[in-house]
Amino acid sequence: MAARLLLVAAFANAALAYSNTGPVVAWASSSSYALDSLPSRLDSDAHSASLLESILSSDDICKHDAILLVEQPGLHASDLRRLSPDAHLHSKLSSSYSARQYPYIPNHHGGIGDTLSSVLESVSSRCNSRLLKHYSPEHTELEHGVKHVLSMTLPHLSESGSARMSAMDHHDKSLASALSSLSASCPDHLVIYTGSPHPASHKRQESDVPDRPSLDFSSVSSSFAPTNTTLPAGGILKRYQILTPGLITGLLVAFFILIPIVLGGMNALASIQNPVRTDVSKSFNAQERKNQ
Structure with a gap:
């Protein structure tokens, strides 16, 4: 029982550790210093936006004919x-000259949309490239001999089970079609494929965070206003964040492992009794005792 609870707690902590992460996969059709210079393992404070900025701000990024950024929410x-x-x-990954794979990159708390937009504009200006923020191979024709900076968004992955696997197979074919069109016009290209949280999840997270209070100095009076001591409506669980994942794990370990061990030890100690000595000494003689 205790071993099962420890396994459940370990899996729960692992799931929480990877809950807000997404993969970042990048490859290039030619040798790329922007990818080869990246470490095999990133620092703990790295996130998706900082990694993409590091790749796209490299000195040799402009040598590629095209840069394609593929973003997929829920990946x-x-x-x-x-x-x-x-x-x-x-x-593509196995046949590329340069490639990097990072499976668990923490998502930026503010999303990567605004960051990527500014970075792509900067790369387009620095490399004198044509910027297309909504690239679609069916509706967009790439010009030969012109550098391009492209951004493409695949549909959000919201399915589960076999339906999710089928959706991924379909998205892989869509990505293959886009890369085929890209290779025909721009043989030397760099592709970054990244996951991102769904925009709705960002809205929920932002709604849970209280707004920063603003200070209004337009109507400052000579005396201080009385302090508002009214507590928010609801129980204590609504006012304070008490049941955190770490606390829940600690309570499970305490109630189902430590307390049974303590109770078992107390029962074992209570069962120990001092035996009554019932054996008669061998030197005792009843007849001698009677004669005395």
């Missing part, structure tokens, strides 16, 4: 692992 590292071995993404 997890497990989705890429479940792709079939003959998936187009796997073949």
Whole structure:
């Protein structure tokens, strides 16, 4: 029982650790210093926006004919692992001159949309490239001999189980079509494929965080206003964040492991009794005692 609870607690902590992460996969059709210079493992404070900024701000980024950024909300590292071995993404990574894979990159708390928009504009201006923020191979024709900076968004992954795997196979084919069109016009290209949280989840997170209070100095009086001591409506669980994941794990360990051990030890100590000595000494003689 105790071993099972420890396993459940370990899996719960692992799930919480990877809950707000997404993969970042990048490859280039030619040798790329922007990718080769990246470490195999990133620092603990790195997040998706800082990693993309590091790649796109490299000195040799302008040598590529095209830079394609593919963003997919809801994408997890497990989705890429479940792709079939003959998936187009796997073949691209294995045949590329330079490639990097980071399965669990923490998502930026403010999202990467605004950051990517400014970074793509900066790269386009620095490399004198044509910027297309909503690239679609069916509706966009790339010009030969012109550098391009492209941004593409795949549909949000909200399915589960076999439906999610089928959706990933379909998205892999869509990505293959886009890369085929890109390779025909821009043979030397760099592609970054990243997951991102759904915009609705950002709205929920932002709504949970109270707004920073603003100070209004327009109507300052000579005396201080009385302090508002009114507490928010609701119980204590609504006023304070008490049941955190760490506290819940500690309570489970305490109630189901430590307390049974303590009670078992107390019962064992209570069962120990001092035995009554009932054996008669061998030197005792009843007849001698009677004669005395």
